[in-house]
Amino acid sequence: SGKAVANEELKTDSIKYEQKTKDTEVSLKVDFPTSGNPTLTNIIAEYISEQLGGTYAGTLTQGDSILNYYGQAQRDSLMAERQDMGATPMPYLYSCDIKKDAETDLYVTYTSYTEIYLGGAHGSHTVEGATFRKTDGRRFGYDMLRNTDSDAFHKLIKEGLIRYFNTGTTLAVKTDGELKNCLLVEDDVNYLPLPRTAPYLSKDGVTFIYQSYEIASYAAGMPTFTIPFDQVKPFLTETAKKMLGQ
Numbered sequence: 053s054g055k056a057v058a059n060e061e062l063k064t065d066s067i068k069y070e071q072k073t074k075d076t077e078v079s080l081k082v083d084f085p086t087s088g089n090p091t092l093t094n095i096i097a098e099y100i101s102e103q104l105g106g107t108y109a110g111t112l113t114q115g116d117s118i119l120n121y122y123g124q125a126q127r128d129s130l131m132a133e134r135q136d137m138g139a140t141p142m143p144y145l146y147s148c149d150i151k152k153d154a155e156t157d158l159y160v161t162y163t164s165y166t167e168i169y170l171g172g173a174h175g176s177h178t179v180e181g182a183t184f185r186k187t188d189g190r191r192f193g194y195d196m197l198r199n200t201d202s203d204a205f206h207k208l209i210k211e212g213l214i215r216y217f218n219t220g221t222t223l224a225v226k227t228d229g230e231l232k233n234c235l236l237v238e239d240d241v242n243y244l245p246l247p248r249t250a251p252y253l254s255k256d257g258v259t260f261i262y263q264s265y266e267i268a269s270y271a272a273g274m275p276t277f278t279i280p281f282d283q284v285k286p287f288l289t290e291t292a293k294k295m296l297g298q
Contacts (some may be wrong), residue, residue, distance in 0.1 A: 055264075062088040062096070062160050064152055064188070067115045069123035072143070076130040079147040080104065080125050083114030083162070095189035096162065100150055103164045133170050145169040153181060154255045158295045159192075160184050161252050179274055180253030181263050185295055193250025196258070196285075196292035205287055206243055212260060212277030215245070219270060221272060237267045237274075258284045 060219045064083040082100055085093035097112035105120040111206045112118070130144040147167045154161040161183045169175030199205055212233065217225040217234050225231050228241045239245060247262045257280040264270055281296065288296070 055139055060088055062152065063091060063199075064137070065115065067119055069119040072121055073142055075134055076127050076128045077145045078130070079216055080123055080126075080208070081149045081151070082115060082119060083150065083152040084118075086115075087190075087219050092154045092160070092184060092186055094187045095184060095191070096160075099162065099184075102151055103166075104148060107129055119283060126232075130170075137171055140171045142171070144168065144171070145175065147187060151213070154253060158297060159253055160186060161254060163252070167281070174270065176264065177274065178249075178263055179276070180249045181254075181261070182250070183253040191290065193252070194246075196253070196289060197287050198289055199244060202287075203242070208243055208261070208279050208283060208287075209246065211242075212279055213275055216275045216277045220257055220276070234272060235267050236265070236269060255277055257281045258288075 063086045065086045065258075067082050067084050069078065084100065085096045085168065087093065094112060095264075097115075101108045101112060101118055104118070105125060107125065108118050108121050110117055110121070122267040126146040130146060133146055136139070145167065148164065150162060150164045152160060153163040161181055163179065163181040166178045166223065167175055176181050183196070183205045184190065185192065194200070197205075199204060213226050214231055217223045217231065218282070223234060224232075231241050235244075237244065247260050248266060249261050249263060251260045253259075257278040260273040261278065264274055268275055281298075285293070285298065288298075
């Protein structure tokens with residue numbers, strides 16, 4: 053097989069932990085790295101462990117051990133929460149789905165979707181992504197981008213949000229005023245705050261996600277959009293352009 057090459061395919065195995073009782077439900081699903089550039093596979097295993105809580109102290113090569121550890125920890129945590137709150141009819145829930153979202157010869161992107169329900173009217177959801185350079189495992193987020201405070205970049209954010217509301221919800225949004233009505237923030241729609249969660253490279257461009265309640269109501273979901281590579285290119289660092297083979 054010779055020595056490992058930096059850009060070889062990251063092979064993964066889909067592993068699961070599921071536990072259900074009348075009181076608690078825990079579901080973990082992970083695309084766990086099994087072979088590839090060893091620097092990269094180790095960094096992705098660390099990322100997976102950190103997304104699940106960051107407390108696993110064992111070796112990071114055994115995906116099943118990692119999932120069993122976090123599955124038990126989440127179950128114990130849910131049980132403790134329930135005891136504090138008294139009985140509720142619905143089981144308390146924790147689920148996390150960490151998957152390989154995009155891969156080229158030069159980078160790989162993971163996304164992580166977490167859902168938690170601890171009683172109340174509805175649960176909470178978070179989605180985030182991380183892009184890793186294959187040669188050395190370096191993780192990229194906002195550092196892929198430059199001039200994000202420019203008018204031109206803010207315009208791309210505004211257009212992305214308009215696309216989201218027109219396709220991801222039942223709302224029709226054409227004007228700045230209609231967009232403003234969809235949002236909870238006081239900011240001018242031409243100068244909206246960037247998402248707190250780091251952007252990531254998906255197969256078609258750079259993807260941005262606002263979490264629930266960050267700029268819009270719970271009912272609006274998580275405003276998510278991708279700025280296509282040809283539009284985002286002027287805002288990419290040279291480092292990021294190289295990773296795209298541009």
